[in-house]
Amino acid sequence: MILAVLFANSVGNVLIERFNGVPAEERLHWRTFLVKLGADNLKGVKNEELLVACHKSVYIVYTMLGDVSIFLVGKDEYDELALAETIYIITAAVKDVCGKPPTERVFLDKYGRICLCLDEIVWNGLLENTDKDRIKRLIRLKPPSEV
Structure with a gap:
């Protein structure tokens, strides 16, 4: 299960967070x-260079994309390799929505569409969609007959 997806800015403020199966406390x-x-x-790390950590029997994969850092936390079948694949899909979708690696301003301007992408990629802690073109179609918010 993917326990958490978190986006933060360069000074550590959380921009988006999604927790699955993690108690509120x-x-x-x-x-x-x-x-x-x-x-x-993450200081001095190149864009999309993946870093891996382990904490309390869970795996953490994180990276920088423009001015935004992205963290994924997973356990069980979502080990570092599965999380690396998931973070690759998320970064590709965010770049696609923003048009380039985002600054914090561009990220916040596109916040709604990024949230839609995130919902299509990770649903209830499971990797749902991996096809970039399918994700693009699903976030268009048009009736299925027009797709």
């Missing part, structure tokens, strides 16, 4: 841990 711990992990390790 543990979310603050995870949020704080992931932002600190990014602050400690």
